[in-house]
Amino acid sequence: MRRRTFLAQTAGTLATTWTAAAVASAEPTIADTPTLSPGSSRQVVVLGAGLAGLAAAYELKKAGYAVTVVEARTRPGGRVLTWRDPFADGLYAEMGAEYVDATDEYDHRFCRELGLKVMTAKLYDAIFVRGQRFKMASFKRNKEKLPYAGTEGGRLFGQEAAYIKRLLALITDPERLPPEILKLDNLSVVELLLQEGAPEDIAALFTYTQATESTARPHEMSALHLVRSHRRSFSEDTDEGRILGGNDQLPKGLARALSGEILYDRPARKIVHDRDGATVSFEEGAALRTLRTPRLVVAIPFKVLRDIEVTPSFSPAKTKCIATLAYGHVMKLAMQYQRRFWDEPASLGQRVFTDTMLRRVYHFSIDQPGPRGILMSFTSGADAEALGRMSEAERLRTALQEATRIWPEAPRHFEGGAVKYWNEDPWIRGSYSFEGVGQARDYLQIAAAPEGRVHFAGEHTSVHRASMNGALESGVRVAAEVQKAEGA
């Protein structure tokens, strides 16, 4: 196979010498790949233009580093995905990350930096479980009981707390957990709840509360995670916001500042690393090209990284973490309706907590004028997986049937919709990371730790995992880590 070598200049900052070879042929060796601008170590290659990779590159560029971002897709943002085209009247929908909580400091910091406004979303105003309907206001006021054994009246999220009180009381310092708490990592949430005397219904309800947010099933989730994070877990009162006009403005804003430094449509296939740096091989059309760098930031999900060849292998702990870190199932269904019947007095509500396949279903288009509107479903775990086995038309048909159980008038106004099932997206193949059984003790530290000159970012490396905030935090953290390692 004839090889060609050429020089690429990205935004006038980084001169990189690449080699190319046909993908199907023998891959280029390190010897084929001259080092970037010999003598300079203020250069970094970042894999992935999701929020983590973008934040890392943005911060490093500000610090005077020459950066190159290698991204598999033709757009920035990864799991931040705002769709506009499928809908009428200028409506849009967040098909990936949606909520920005008041406490998400990195989201707010970058939004301020890019001049983006965060709007407040509406809270749950209704519950539809086991075929029963509750208006949230009277549910709370009259302490109505959910049709689940062992629950406390007037409360939706956090019902499991009553059964783990004994363990919560053992945590006096969240940074120094006692051995009795640490060993809970060997148990699943279901095992712990049953062991502590909770009725099976409490575990069943947990499926629709915390487990739905995690996109996991309760029997896969570490009991240590539940006990450790209980105080700051999501509830029906969590104040959630969104970026006004669409969350995609955040990654797009960062990407615009890095425009010349991002190589799109270049899936990375191989990483070779040594004491002086790393060489990344990535597809470019039918060719496989390599890029040598003194420092590499890997900001792609472990679910994808596990299929990338790494030579020599990372440490055994990192290799195991990459191979086994738990990811869930998640789907978003955006249904367009000709009229916003959910705002009318006879309707159950506009944001409904439900144990139907829709799980969370709510009026999305609150920042846009009617009469049309979008009802969004965020569904996960077994329901997302079951819907994922259907064709797109069946998914929407099922979504409408489920919506009709909550709002009988739904079919009269339904016009169509759009679906994104993240488990079939080749660049994530899942939702986001969660702490599986045996993964809540040390996986986070292992995931975030550098391996020589290879550094790691991504929501899965952050204490604020599974969020945009966590992805951004990890990018800022890794940028500081690189600078520290370079003695800056």
Ligand SMILES: Cc1cc2nc3c(=O)[nH]c(=O)nc-3n(C[C@H](O)[C@H](O)[C@H](O)COP(=O)(O)OP(=O)(O)OC[C@H]3O[C@@H](n4cnc5c(N)ncnc54)[C@H](O)[C@@H]3O)c2cc1C
């Ligand atoms: C349905 C859904 C709902 C969510 N809801 C919320 C929410 O309400 N609020 C919230 O804060 N967060 C939410 N999240 C989580 C949030 O989207 C993620 O935590 C965050 O966006 C992850 O950013 P990241 O940069 O770590 O990863 P990603 O966004 O996945 O970015 C990784 C990038 O790497 C690229 N890549 C992958 N493989 C390769 C390869 N081989 N070569 C080169 N590039 C590659 C990908 O294309 C991608 O662009 C949600 C996520 C989903 C899926």
